[in-house]
Amino acid sequence: MSVSSEDVMAYVDGELDEAARARIADAAxxxxxxxxxxxxxxxxxxxxxxxxxxxxxxxxxxxxxASIRSATxxxxxxxxxxxxxxxxxxxxxxxxxxxxRRLWAGAALAASLVVGVMIGDRVHxxxxxxxxxxxxxxxxxxxxxxxxxxxxxQDKAPIRILxxxxxQAGDTCRVFDGAAASGIACHDSDGWQMQQVVPGTKTSQAxxxxxxxxxxxxxxxxxAMMVGDPFDATQERTARDHLWH
Amino acid sequence: MKPEAFGDELVxxxxxxxxxxxxxxxxxxxxxxxxxxxxxxALKSSQQWQGGTxxxxxxYTIMRNIWVDQVRARNRRGQTFVAEEAGLDVGDPGxxxxxxxxxxxxxxxAIDRLPLEQRExxxxxxxxxxxxxxAAEIIGCPMGTLTSRLVRGRxxxxxxxxxxA
Numbered sequence: 448m449s450v451s452s453e454d455v456m457a458y459v460d461g462e463l464d465e466a467a468r469a470r471i472a473d474a475a476x477x478x479x480x481x482x483x484x485x486x487x488x489x490x491x492x493x494x495x496x497x498x499x500x501x502x503x504x505x506x507x508x509x510x511x512x513a514s515i516r517s518a519t520x521x522x523x524x525x526x527x528x529x530x531x532x533x534x535x536x537x538x539x540x541x542x543x544x545x546x547x548r549r550l551w552a553g554a555a556l557a558a559s560l561v562v563g564v565m566i567g568d569r570v571h572x573x574x575x576x577x578x579x580x581x582x583x584x585x586x587x588x589x590x591x592x593x594x595x596x597x598x599x600x601q602d603k604a605p606i607r608i609l610x611x612x613x614x615q616a617g618d619t620c621r622v623f624d625g626a627a628a629s630g631i632a633c634h635d636s637d638g639w640q641m642q643q644v645v646p647g648t649k650t651s652q653a654x655x656x657x658x659x660x661x662x663x664x665x666x667x668x669x670x671a672m673m674v675g676d677p678f679d680a681t682q683e684r685t686a687r688d689h690l691w692h
Numbered sequence: 693m694k695p696e697a698f699g700d701e702l703v704x705x706x707x708x709x710x711x712x713x714x715x716x717x718x719x720x721x722x723x724x725x726x727x728x729x730x731x732x733x734a735l736k737s738s739q740q741w742q743g744g745t746x747x748x749x750x751x752y753t754i755m756r757n758i759w760v761d762q763v764r765a766r767n768r769r770g771q772t773f774v775a776e777e778a779g780l781d782v783g784d785p786g787x788x789x790x791x792x793x794x795x796x797x798x799x800x801x802a803i804d805r806l807p808l809e810q811r812e813x814x815x816x817x818x819x820x821x822x823x824x825x826x827a828a829e830i831i832g833c834p835m836g837t838l839t840s841r842l843v844r845g846r847x848x849x850x851x852x853x854x855x856x857a
Binding site: 453 | 696699703706707708714715724727731738799800814815817818819824846
């Protein structure tokens with residue numbers, strides 16, 4: 448029986464079916480040179496395996512494992528499943544710095560009925576800031592927004608009120624964000640005095656605009672100025688109804 | 693499969709991946725670079741892996757393709773290489789580079805001298821233990837091509853190592 452190199456190889460590699468395998472094993476018992484070929488193939492296989500085996504035993508670089516772990520890590524929410532205590536502890540630690548932000552978001556987003564907001568005639572009153580006695584004062588649609596708009600009800604308004612608060616001096620201030628300008632204005636007898644003005648958020652999609660770093664900076668400044676918490680929807684409405692005094 | 697489970701499986705495969713990479717690249721540092729590139733690509737394209745199929749075959753395919761691309765790119769840049777198998781093969785940096793290596797011992801030297809197409813076939817079947825069908829799929833060649841490369845690769849190894857292997 449003549450056995451090809453392919454057959455010997457397939458025999459050693461375990462690629463033959465039962466019948467073919469038995470046939471070659473049988474032939475090898477009668478043919479010492481075939482048996483030698485099989486042994487040589489087997490020895491080669493063992494030797495190659497032996498040569499490469501230590502590589503798989505080397506410790507794997509930790510940064511490989513770390514990169515896989517970080518790329519496939521479960522979202523933080525599973526912390527709750529793994530350990531409620533750990534999640535609670537983490538939340539408690541974050542709480543002090545998160546608190547004001549949460550209140551702001553609450554004030555701005557509190558769901559409420561949409562009330563009619565007078566935006567003013569934007570074509571004839573383009574200036575939103577004018578020079579007052581002691582500085583810049585809100586004018587036009589900005590003055591309208593500051594006077595009438597509630598942070599809790601301002602869908603699609605061109606100027607958005609980000610929050611309202613009382614400062615040390617006792618007057619009421621509002622943080623606003625518009626296309627032309629954003630800032631902090633505090634109310635006095637002359638109207639809304641600008642405390643801070645930064646470039647506005649230039650987008651027509653008021654509903655979708657994201658607060659930029661300037662806006663974040665304004666919120667931080669407002670945080671520093673305010674006494675107590677930012678107004679909630681009810682406080683804001685009451686203040687407006689009392690004409691911000 | 694959840695991402696975490698995918699990550700676990702991949703971590704478990706790392707020692708074997710490293711071994712195959714070393715065999716392809718013929719150098720520890722190049723092998724580890726190849727392994728790292730493979731990890732990155734596997735993580736990036738994890739969505740393309742079909743659950744229920746063998747992750748090791750999928751990862752080996754990625755690794756093998758990265759290496760072949762690198763060798764081709766190197767050859768295109770005109771770096772010194774000796775065409776293997778009269779230019780039929782994709783080619784490797786060639787004998788000069790291998791000769792410059794420190795003595796690796798007979799087995800290492802013998803396998804390093806194989807052309808890539810034989811070396812990858814030998815690595816996948818003899819060292820990594822894949823069945824012919826799986827190895828052919830990883831390489832992306834017909835079964836007959838794989839077996840003929842295996843036969844030639846083995847014969848060359850036998851010659852280098854002596855009949856007693």
